[in-house]
Amino acid sequence: MSTNSSLIHVDNVSFNFHGLKVLQDISFSISPGDFLALIGPNGSGKTTLIRIILGILKPSSGRIVLMGEEVHQFTQWQRIGYVPQKATLLDPYFPASVREVVAMGLISLKRFPRLLTRQDESSIDKALDRVGLKGLKSRRIGELSGGQQQRVFIARAIVNGPDVLFLDEPTAGVDADTQARFYDMLAELNRKEGLTIVLITHDFGIITKHANKVACLNQRLFFHGTHEEFCSSQAVQDLLRGEHHLVCHRH
Amino acid sequence: MESLLSYAFMQRALLAGFLISITCAILGVFLVLRRDAMIGHGLAHVTFGGVALGLFLYLTPLLVALGVAVFSALGILKLKERAGLYGDTAIGIISSLGMALGIILVSLAGSFNVDLFGYLFGNILAIDPEEVWMALILALVVLITIVLFYQEFVFLTFDPESARTSGVQVRRLDKLMAILTAVTVVLGMKVVGILLVSALLVMPAAAALQVARSFKEALMISASVAGISAIAGLVIAFYFDWPASGTIVAVSGLFFLVLFQARSYRKPAQEELNERV
Numbered sequence: 001m002s003t004n005s006s007l008i009h010v011d012n013v014s015f016n017f018h019g020l021k022v023l024q025d026i027s028f029s030i031s032p033g034d035f036l037a038l039i040g041p042n043g044s045g046k047t048t049l050i051r052i053i054l055g056i057l058k059p060s061s062g063r064i065v066l067m068g069e070e071v072h073q074f075t076q077w078q079r080i081g082y083v084p085q086k087a088t089l090l091d092p093y094f095p096a097s098v099r100e101v102v103a104m105g106l107i108s109l110k111r112f113p114r115l116l117t118r119q120d121e122s123s124i125d126k127a128l129d130r131v132g133l134k135g136l137k138s139r140r141i142g143e144l145s146g147g148q149q150q151r152v153f154i155a156r157a158i159v160n161g162p163d164v165l166f167l168d169e170p171t172a173g174v175d176a177d178t179q180a181r182f183y184d185m186l187a188e189l190n191r192k193e194g195l196t197i198v199l200i201t202h203d204f205g206i207i208t209k210h211a212n213k214v215a216c217l218n219q220r221l222f223f224h225g226t227h228e229e230f231c232s233s234q235a236v237q238d239l240l241r242g243e244h245h246l247v248c249h250r251h
Numbered sequence: 252m253e254s255l256l257s258y259a260f261m262q263r264a265l266l267a268g269f270l271i272s273i274t275c276a277i278l279g280v281f282l283v284l285r286r287d288a289m290i291g292h293g294l295a296h297v298t299f300g301g302v303a304l305g306l307f308l309y310l311t312p313l314l315v316a317l318g319v320a321v322f323s324a325l326g327i328l329k330l331k332e333r334a335g336l337y338g339d340t341a342i343g344i345i346s347s348l349g350m351a352l353g354i355i356l357v358s359l360a361g362s363f364n365v366d367l368f369g370y371l372f373g374n375i376l377a378i379d380p381e382e383v384w385m386a387l388i389l390a391l392v393v394l395i396t397i398v399l400f401y402q403e404f405v406f407l408t409f410d411p412e413s414a415r416t417s418g419v420q421v422r423r424l425d426k427l428m429a430i431l432t433a434v435t436v437v438l439g440m441k442v443v444g445i446l447l448v449s450a451l452l453v454m455p456a457a458a459a460l461q462v463a464r465s466f467k468e469a470l471m472i473s474a475s476v477a478g479i480s481a482i483a484g485l486v487i488a489f490y491f492d493w494p495a496s497g498t499i500v501a502v503s504g505l506f507f508l509v510l511f512q513a514r515s516y517r518k519p520a521q522e523e524l525n526e527r528v
Contacts, residue, residue, distance in 0.1 A: 054416045077418035084412050094284065096409055097465035104406040108417040114402040140464040156413075 006031050006065075007164055007196055008053060013062030015048055021219060022048050026062070028215055028224045032163070035190045035197045037211035039204075044218040046200045047085060047168055053198075054082060054166065067163070078108040081157030083150070085168035085200075090149055092142035098152050099137045102127055105156035127159035128152075131185065147171075147178030151185070158189065164196040165189070171203070179203070183210060255489050264375045264495070267386045268481040271438045272451055272499070274390040276477030277397060278435050279456035280469050281428065284408045286338070288456075290327065290429075292449035293342035294436040297323040297349030299445050301437075302370045303356040312370065313382065313437065320433035323349060328429045373444030373496030375485070386438055393431050393438075400424065405466050442481070443496035450500040451477065458507040461514040476506045 006029035015023040023045045030036055040046050051057045053064050055071040064071040067079060102124045107114055128134045131151040136144065141152055150170050157165055167186075171179040187210040189195045201207070207214055207230070214230040216223035223233055255261050282288050301319030305312030323345045330341035357367065369377065378386070397404065403424055406414040415421045439448040455476040456469075463469035484499030 051412075056412060056415055075418070077416060080416055082413055082416045084410070091284075093460060094409065095280075095460055095463035095466055095469040096405075100405065100466050101409070104402070104409065104414070105417070107402050107406055107414075107419060110402070113399045116402075138464075 007034075007067055008198075009065040010049075010053065011063045011065065013049070013052060013059045013064065015045070015052060015057065016060045017048075023052070023059075023217075024220050026217070026221045028221060030164070030196060030198060030213075032196055033190070033194050034213050035187070035211045036199065036213040036215060037207040038198060038200045038215050038217060039202065039207065040217035046217055049217065050166055050168055050198070050200060054080065078160045079163045080108075081105070081160070081162035081165040083153045083157050083165070083167045083170050085170075085172065090141065094142055096141050097137070098128065098133065098139050098141055098144070099124055101141050101152050102155045102159050105159040109160045123159055124155075127155040130158065130189075131155045145178070147175070147182060150182060154182075154185070158195070162195070164198065166198045168200045169202070170199070171201075186210065255486065260376055260378075261485070261489060263378050263380065263383045264485055265482060267378050267383045268375050268442050268485055268495075268499070269478050270390045271386055271442050272455075272477040272481035273474045274393050275435050275439045275448075275451035276455035276459075276473040277470055278393065278431055279452035279454075280459060280466075280473050281397075281404055281408050282432065282452055283456040283460065285428075287432075288453045289339055289342055289449070290324070290432055291436055291439075291452040293327065293346035294320050294324055294433055295440060295445045295448040296346035298437055298440055298448075299371070300349035300352035300356070302367065302440075302445075303353035303360075306366060307356045307360050312366070313385065313441070316370075316440070317434065317437045319349065320437050321430050324429035324433040325426060328425055369444075370440060371445050372494065373440070373442055373447060375442045375495050376488075378441060382441065386441060389434050389438055393435055396427070396431060400427065404428065443499055447496050447500050450503065454500065454503040454507055455480065458503065458510045461507070461510040472510075476503055476510075480506060 008030040010026055010028050013023060013026045014021070026049060038046050038049070048057065052059050053066070053071070055064070055074060058072075066074045067076055069076070103116060103120070105127070106116065106120050106123065110116075110120075125134060125137070128137060131154050133148060133151055133155065136148070141149060144152065153170070154165075154167075165186075171182055183206050186197055186199070190197050190210070199206070199211070207227070212227050214223065214225065214227060215221060216230075223230065225233070256265075279288075279291070282290060298316040298320050301316030302312040304310075304319065305315030308315070327338075327341045327345050330336050330344065331338055334341070336344075403414070403419050406417065406419055407421060407424055407428075411421055435452070436448055439451040442448075443451055455473040458476045459469045459472035463472055480499055480503035484502045485495055487493060487502070488495040488498040
């Protein structure tokens with residue numbers, strides 16, 4: 001668990017909320033190029049852990065090192081992309097065009113007063129092209145379907161060329177076909193462009209198909225390892241007994 | 252129209268009313284979308300305490316109200332952050348205290364002259380040249396600040412959590428927005444009075460949100476609704492001898508109704524988009 005070669009290092013992190021232990025002694029690392037699936041039951045602390053890693057919440061104890069910097073001193077936000085869970089709960093009447101939403105992702109690259117240049121417009125076009133939505137630049141985001149909106153949020157998260165992309169249950173409420181296309185797109189970003197992906201999901205199909213690392217969380221981290229170790233882990237099999245049947249193969 | 256513009260008080264009212272209304276309308280879009288629309292109403296009540304304090308101490312009421320409003324806006328923010336209160340609860344506490352302060356001071360002073368009445372119901376037609384200058388400067392400061400921090404404010408309004416992970420200084424910008432709101436409320440108070448100032452913030456923004464397809468469009472429609480309402484309201488008030496404040500708000504209310512109807516005629520785009528993508 002070296003911090004030197006890892007992009008993100010979670011070191012003995014605990015988090016208490018109103019006296020309740022939400023996370024206890026979590027330690028693991030994420031390396032460049034990983035596609036890490038973070039799984040666990042509802043209320044297991046997955047979203048809390050992501051929010052701690054991103055500095056939105058302060059841990060009760062322990063530390064987070066992002067790209068060699070302590071998270072509270074971290075300044076290289078342009079290297080991070082984040083698609084929060086509530087992106088799926090977007091206000092459908094919010095007056096933002098697709099272009100404006102993607103442009104928000106450029107903010108970490110820009111100096112005050114952060115005016116957009118012609119090159120920025122080209123970056124927005126490229127990001128939308130990568131998620132297959134270039135033709136919808138001028139549309140109001142609320143007019144798009146859930147799957148299309150999620151692709152816009154991915155475009156926003158990758159428009160500044162980040163090294164790591166965090167996604168918190170990005171396909172909640174999205175139909176199965178759209179989910180499959182969405183995850184294929186993520187896998188392509190991971191494999192072809194080397195984008196490190198940290199994905200919170202309940203979908204075991206994604207884990208077996210795309211992820212190369214898996215972390216199982218339920219207040220404590222009771223598994224962290226490769227996809228193959230996950231598939232052969234007795235602890236995981238015991239945990240999932242009766243709920244899921246794991247068919248492990250990677251594409 | 253020519254006879255209307257021959258009066259210096261109308262020239263001042265039109266200039267100040269137009270710029271202040273536009274400022275309120277632009278800030279209002281952010282406030283409405285941040286679910287902070289009622290902060291205008293709350294701070295307006297607080298400014299009643301500020302105006303009463305100014306009159307009681309024989310200081311410039313507008314300046315005292317400005318100080319009290321800024322202090323209160325930051326107090327509301329602090330209560331939300333530190334005491335874990337919902338926004339409307341924090342606004343309720345601070346605005347009630349401001350109003351209570353005003354009532355106590357009015358009672359202690361025995362009575363104030365018509366000044367206080369003017370602040371409650373607005374008296375843009377009686378705005379003096381110094382107040383016009385102060386209003387213009389403050390309105391320009393608010394507008395320029397919004398332009399300079401536009402990208403941050405839009406991101407913060409749309410998705411505060413992601414804005415934070417993009418390096419946006421969320422707390423600082425929340426404070427800045429609170430201060431801008433306080434300044435804008437005090438400005439709006441001069442146009443339509445304490446009791447109607449929240450309408451200047453909410454009505455044009457709500458009207459714009461019925462039809463806007465982008466954030467910039469929402470700002471432009473909101474500003475247009477506010478500017479036209481201010482001019483039309485003042486002209487109607489002049490010729491029909493109606494109260495200016497009520498007329499300006501009534502005109503912007505009409506705009507809201509028209510755009511609300513226009514929204515129902517907008518073609519649903521979802522099916523078309525699903526076919527294209």
